[in-house]
Amino acid sequence: MKMVKSAYRALDVLELLADVPAGYTFTEILQRLELPKSTGHELLKTLASRKYIQFDPRTKLYSLGSRMITLGMQRLQTSEEMQAAIRLAEQLADAVHQAVSVQVGVPAGDEAVVVFAVDRRPNQERDARPLIGARFPLTSSALGKACLSGSSEQEIRHVWRSSTPSFLHWRELHWELKEVRQWGVAFEADEAQGRYRLAVPVRNALGETAAAVSIELKMQTEEGELQSAFRTLSECTGSGIGGTQAANDRGLVFVSLPNFHSQKALAYLQTFEREFELPMLAVTSHDLEWKQQLYLDWALDRWGPSCVILSPVNAANSDSLFREVREKNVPAICFQRPSRSRFVDYFVGGDGYEQGVMQMDYVAKRLKGRGRVLLLEGDPYNDNAHNMSMGHQSVLKQHEDRMQAEFISVPLWSKEETKMIVEEFLDAGAKFDAIIAGTDLMAEGVIEELVKHKQAGKVLVVGGDGDLSAIRLIKARQQHATVYQRPDEAASAAVRIAHLLIRGMQADVMERRPLIRDLPGKEVWVYPIPYALYDASNLNELEKRWTDRERLSE
Structure with missing residues (x-):
């Protein structure tokens, strides 16, 4: 299909300005789009004359013009799928028995942009920024994942490479989006703001994702009401809203x-x-x-x-x-x-007991049966953590005269919790010969605090899971061992x-x-699935397992 070069250049200008509301100077536009000066001048002059862009003589900046707003509003008012999305947003706001915020967003680059909102929260709970025009990342927000779920794998990989924070693995995004396609609902837990967000995609007649509808609820919301909101969204499956690959076959x-x-x-x-x-x-x-x-x-x-x-x-x-x-x-x-x-x-x-025995036995041998150990054991109500703790204690009983242990629960098994606990001990002047963490993520938190307190490498650190972080830290001689079970x-x-x-x-x-x-x-x-302990002596074997798996997953 033959492409009109001048039309492409005009669209490039509009998309460039859409990403930066404040706008760009003439020189910046030429540089970013690699346009000849004469071409750029005529192009901007034409777009400005039709009010698609505007020029501020005070700041020397070009930005989107009023005609773009008019076209956008006309699209909202006349598009069948956008009207369906707006009706759903209003329906959701009425269905949930609490002050809520509901947004309609459309994909724009690597973000979802809010174009319509129903905000029934009291003023003191509202964000300082307006909802309309708010932007959410496609790869990690509920609104964004709902928008992205209908894209091809090539499109998804492009967005992931260009916008994703390093902690999000490609396969994690793949499975998150597959869940959205199967169930029709995207989910996000925003711990920082204390909110859950649920979203559904809205498709046009061609089956393409044209928009998404998202509802925001407090984390303190009753579980029954959360489930009700999920069901309301789930019932939208079909008629262009919801999942496209819902598993309808029995026998799965x-x-x-x-x-x-x-x-x-x-x-x-x-x-x-x-x-x-x-x-x-x-x-x-x-x-x-x-x-x-x-x-x-x-x-x-x-x-x-x-x-x-x-x-x-x-x-x-x-x-x-x-x-x-x-x-x-x-x-x-x-x-x-x-x-x-x-x-x-x-x-x-x-068997968590086996893991606990391996961790503590390694520490006891390295310390020659004497010293002070801090055990960070995870959720006390988790049965695996319970078994792990019993494994630790069984080894400690053999050295109870010369080894002292302090048991601390880390309910969320998180790096952040672990860091806070270790920081408190180290700030108070506590001295440990070894620290055992339930997971390698927790061990990473331990090591970060030891580095901060200039004790890295001086305290024996043992983790669990055999993660890639453990390989890196054992190589750096900051972590000493990990207990691994082949997933x-x-x-x-x-x-x-x-x-x-x-x-x-x-x-x-x-x-x-x-x-x-x-x-x-x-x-x-x-x-039973057996565990194995890895330290510097056999780390190459563990590293090869992960390297082979990463190669297969791409």
């Missing part, structure tokens, strides 16, 4: 993980996708119990899965999850996070067990035993 596997952002989670998903014989419906709970419960309800009611694989957000409170699956006569596998639920029959994963091996085992259960066959490769060390009465079928 439902997988629910606490999050998609860890390297382990991405490895699980990669293996599941490759090895499952049936379609897979995978969701992230964003580490929220109510969201995990809601999506399980939806999966059981809508699609009647043949098998459920659940890694509970809070294993200690997961009884209702496994009870609901049992009542539907659907086989369920508790995956990687042990649960004391009465309704768990099958477990695939590691692909765990996921492959779960696939094999699921296939057996779906066929109604007994999984005789499993062994019958308790999941929780101090609850011996409750036995389940277990497929």
